Amino acid sequence: xxxxxxxxxxxxxxxxxxxxxxxxxxxxxxxxxxxxxxxxxxxxxxxxxxxxxxxxxxxxxxxxxxxxxxxxxxxxxxxxxxxxxxxxxxxxxxxx
Numbered sequence: 489x490x491x492x493x494x495x496x497x498x499x500x501x502x503x504x505x506x507x508x509x510x511x512x513x514x515x516x517x518x519x520x521x522x523x524x525x526x527x528x529x530x531x532x533x534x535x536x537x538x539x540x541x542x543x544x545x546x547x548x549x550x551x552x553x554x555x556x557x558x559x560x561x562x563x564x565x566x567x568x569x570x571x572x573x574x575x576x577x578x579x580x581x582x583x584x
Contacts, residue, residue: 523537524554534555536551536552537553537554538550538552545568545580546580548564548566548567549564549566550563551563
């Protein structure tokens with residue numbers, strides 16, 4: 489007969505949970521390190537990245553720099569702002 493292995497109390501006492509965003513499946517930390525790691529000869533120069541986020545009703549484009557305290561969004565543009573510039577249609581597709 490097959491007996492399921494029971495984990496002891498000591499196992500759960502010493503169990504270390506993974507980062508919150510890793511558990512939620514939002515952040516791949518290995519890929520993130522490759523994106524934000526700056527060359528050592530560039531000293532304190534920030535490294536910027538362009539982030540595009542898709543929501544159900546909107547598209548958000550951001551310029552982000554990483555720091556030890558957290559990422560800083562330097563500027564952001566939203567697809568719902570496009571009608572102010574004369575664009576009336578196609579606010580939820582990739583071109584927006």
